[in-house]
Amino acid sequence: MWGIMDSSFFDYNKFKQDKIRAVDAKFEAQKIAFAPLAYQAIRTMIELGLLQQIEDSGNSGVTRSELANKSGISEYGAGVLCEMALGMNVIKLSQDSVAGSPDKEKFILGKIGWMLLEDDLTKVNFWFTNDICYEGAWKLKESVVNGKPEGLKVFGDKWTTVYEALSTLPEKAKKSWFEFDHFYSDIAFPEALPIVFAEKPKTMIDIGGNTAKWSISCCRYNPDVKMTIVDLPGQTAVAEKNAAAAGFADRIGFCTGNVLDETTLLPSAPDAVWMSQFLDCFSLHQITKILKKVYAAATSETNVYVLEPLWDKQHFEASSYSLMATSLYFTCIANGNSKMYRYEELVNAIGEAGFELKTAHHNLGSNAYSLLVFRKK
Numbered sequence: 001m002w003g004i005m006d007s008s009f010f011d012y013n014k015f016k017q018d019k020i021r022a023v024d025a026k027f028e029a030q031k032i033a034f035a036p037l038a039y040q041a042i043r044t045m046i047e048l049g050l051l052q053q054i055e056d057s058g059n060s061g062v063t064r065s066e067l068a069n070k071s072g073i074s075e076y077g078a079g080v081l082c083e084m085a086l087g088m089n090v091i092k093l094s095q096d097s098v099a100g101s102p103d104k105e106k107f108i109l110g111k112i113g114w115m116l117l118e119d120d121l122t123k124v125n126f127w128f129t130n131d132i133c134y135e136g137a138w139k140l141k142e143s144v145v146n147g148k149p150e151g152l153k154v155f156g157d158k159w160t161t162v163y164e165a166l167s168t169l170p171e172k173a174k175k176s177w178f179e180f181d182h183f184y185s186d187i188a189f190p191e192a193l194p195i196v197f198a199e200k201p202k203t204m205i206d207i208g209g210n211t212a213k214w215s216i217s218c219c220r221y222n223p224d225v226k227m228t229i230v231d232l233p234g235q236t237a238v239a240e241k242n243a244a245a246a247g248f249a250d251r252i253g254f255c256t257g258n259v260l261d262e263t264t265l266l267p268s269a270p271d272a273v274w275m276s277q278f279l280d281c282f283s284l285h286q287i288t289k290i291l292k293k294v295y296a297a298a299t300s301e302t303n304v305y306v307l308e309p310l311w312d313k314q315h316f317e318a319s320s321y322s323l324m325a326t327s328l329y330f331t332c333i334a335n336g337n338s339k340m341y342r343y344e345e346l347v348n349a350i351g352e353a354g355f356e357l358k359t360a361h362h363n364l365g366s367n368a369y370s371l372l373v374f375r376k377k
Contacts, residue, residue, distance in 0.1 A: 004320075005139060008313055010312050010313055010320065013311065015308075016158060019121040022294050026128060030225070034068075034123065035332055036248055037084070038084065039129075039134075040081075040114060041081055041084040041085065041088075042085065042088075042090060042126075043126075043130060043153070043279065044185065045082075045085060045090075045311055046082060046116070046117070048071050048073060049070075049071055049128050050067050050071055050078065050081060050082070051065055051085075051090075051109070051113060051116065052117065053066075053070055053071070053115070054091055054107050054109050054113070055109045055114070055117055057106075058108070058218075059094065059108060060094065060106070060108075061093070061094035061096075061097070061101065061106025061107055061108045062106060062107055063104075063105065063106055063107075064078045064079045064082055064102060064103075064105065064107070065103065066079075067082070067107070070124055073172075079102065082107055083105060083177070085107075085113070085151070086107075088112065089110050089111075089112050089157070090110055090112045090113040090116065091107045091108065091110050091113050092107070092108050092109075092110045093105055093106065093107065094106040094107070094108050094110070102338075103116075108133060108308075112210060120183065121183070121322070121366075123181070124161065124180050124183045125322060127176045127179070127180075128176045128177065128179070128180035128329075130176070131172050131173045131175075131176035131177075132173055132329070132333060133151075133329050133332075133333055134178070135154045136149075136150075136151025136152060136153075136154045136155075136332050136333045137150070137151060137328070137332055137333075138151070138344075139151040139153070139332055139343050140328060140331065141334045143331050143332040143336055144190055144331060146334040146336070147337060149161065149162065149330075149331070149332055149333050149334055149335055149336040150332060150336075151332035152165065152333050152334075155169060155170075155173070156168075160335075161281075161335040162177075162333055162334045162335070163232060163235070163281065163334075163335075164232065164234070165168075166176045166235065167234035167235070167237075167238065168234075172237075172268070176337060178211065179225065181210065181277065182211075182213060182279060182365065184276040184309060184369070185213075185214075185276045185369070186213060188307060188364040188365035188366035188369035188371070189199045189213075189214065189217050189364055189365075190309060190365075191361075191365060191371075192305075192364055192369075192371050193217065193218070193221045195271065195361060195371060195373075196274070196303075197218075197222050197225075198222060199271070199272070199303055200222060200271075201225060201270075201271035201272040201303070202225060202226065202271050203225070203226050203228075203267075203269075203270045203271050203272070204218060204225055204226070204227050204228070204270060204272040204273070205227075205228050205252075205255075205266055205267055205270045205272070205273045205274065205297070206218075206227055206228065206229045206272065206274045206276075207228060207229055207230045207231075207273065207275045207278055207294075208230070208259070208275060208276070208277075208278030208281070208289075209227075209229030209230065209231050209235070209236075209239055209240055210235055210237055210238075210254060211229065211235070211242055212229060212238075212239035212240075212242045212243045212246075214274060214276050215227040215229055215239070215243065215244075215248070215252050216242065216243060216246045216248060216252070219246070219248040219251050219252065220246075225251070226251055226252075226253070227248075227251060227252045227253070228253045228254065228255055228267050229243075229252060229253070229254050229255070230254075230255045230256075230257070230259060230264075230266065231254075231256070231259075232256070232258060233256050233257075234245065236254045236255075236256045239252075239254065240252075240254060242339055247372075252362060259290055259293065260282075260286060260289060261288065263266075264293075265297075266293060266294065266296075266297040267297065268297050269297070269299050270297065270298065270302055271301070271302065271303070272302065272303045272304075272305060272307045273294050273297075273298065273302060273303070273304045273305065274307075275304075275305070275306050275307070276307040277307060277308060278343060279306060279308060279341075279350075280309075280330070280338055280340050280345065281330070281334065281338055282335070282337075282338050283337040283338055284337075284345060284349040285341075285349075286337075287346070287349040287355050288352045290351075290353075291304075291350050291352075291353030291354075291355060292353045292354070292368065294353070295353050295355065295376065298374070298376060299376075300365075300376050301375075302375065303358070303373055303374070303375060303377065304355060304373070304374040305371060305372070305373055305374075306338075306346070306350065306371070306372040306373075306374065307364075307369055307370070307371050307372075308341065308369065308370055308372070309340060309368065309369050309370070310321055310323075310339055310340070310341060310342060310343045310346065310362075310370045311323035311324055311340050311341075311342060312342045312343055312344050313362050313363070314368045315363060315368045315369050318366075319368055324340070325339040326340050327339035327340050343370065344373055346372070347372065350372075350374055354376060354377055355374040355375065355376060355377065356374060356375060356376070356377045357372060357374055358373045358374060358375050359373040360372050360373070361373075
């Protein structure tokens with residue numbers, strides 16, 4: 001391996017320690033026990049506009065009766081929601097609130113509440129959980145036992161993976177899925193583009209090109225590159241419309257098919273192959289199978305770029321936690337057999353297909369993506 005650049009701050013040893021006090025551990029356990037109710041309380045406060053009203057009140061705060069009047073709900077309803085939000089530290093009490101006098105309590109937004117309303121990462125995760133994962137998560141046990149995404153059945157029973165269902169999902173669910181998908185990968189694109197085009201590729205295969213965001217970004221970045229998107233029929237139809245709308249119909253071509261299908265052949269001898277947040281949609285065995293197909297199409301000079309958020313290469317604990325939770329989405333909704341991978345297991349799976357890691361760029365974008373660059377051994 002050459003040129004490995006590891007600037008992540010992940011501390012694996014923290015998983016070997018259990019220093020939490022018993023009283024704090026008990027509190028954390030209660031958070032898990034009541035997690036569905038806690039989540040639904042915040043969702044309700046957001047959808048009724050209560051949390052926004054509290055933010056708008058600034059440091060002056062707002063009473064439960066004022067919240068009730070403005071929202072058209074009962075004071076009881078506003079009260080139980082706000083008390084739960086207090087318990088979660090989502091909201092706080094103003095300094096002039098009077099203890100034991102509910103009518104003299106004024107609610108102000110806490111830091112956690114601000115994150116729920118204003119932080120892009122939190123909002124994307126929150127609504128993705130609500131619109132895609134929440135109902136299907138009740139089938140997590142069955143998914144683990146059967147090795148199938150049993151929770152996907154909430155959207156219909158004719159699909160084996162969520163990717164086949166994407167074009168037919170309810171609009172709200174579809175919006176949350178694509179916002180989740182694009183939010184993570186798109187943020188890394190500005191840092192990835194100079195790395196990729198330092199090698200001056202003229203032809204590039206974009207496997208799992210989805211809505212064509214990467215291919216369009218490449219065409220905007222470099223006036224000469226020709227792109228080929230490989231994806232399922234429903235997705236290439238969307239990508240083709242987007243490519244045409246962006247003015248790149250003559251530079252973005254399409255190879256429609258399932259990359260795991262033996263009949264789907266990749267264009268031969270590309271200068272580069274790109275996979276952005278794609279391989280986490282497959283098991284390690286399937287990843288090796290896909291990369292063997294890439295190997296057959298590649299030359300000794302083809303650079304293979306893999307952009308993935310690896311949970312053991314993150315800056316922050318919150319990011320690692322989010323990725324671990326996302327693995328459960330793959331288990332019960334997406335496909336039943338993939339996950340967000342660690343660095344070594346992904347590199348090893350690709351290596352089994354005959355590739356060698358050339359360079360690893362960690363912490364691209366605010367979401368700490370890793371860009372792994374491979375060539376044939």
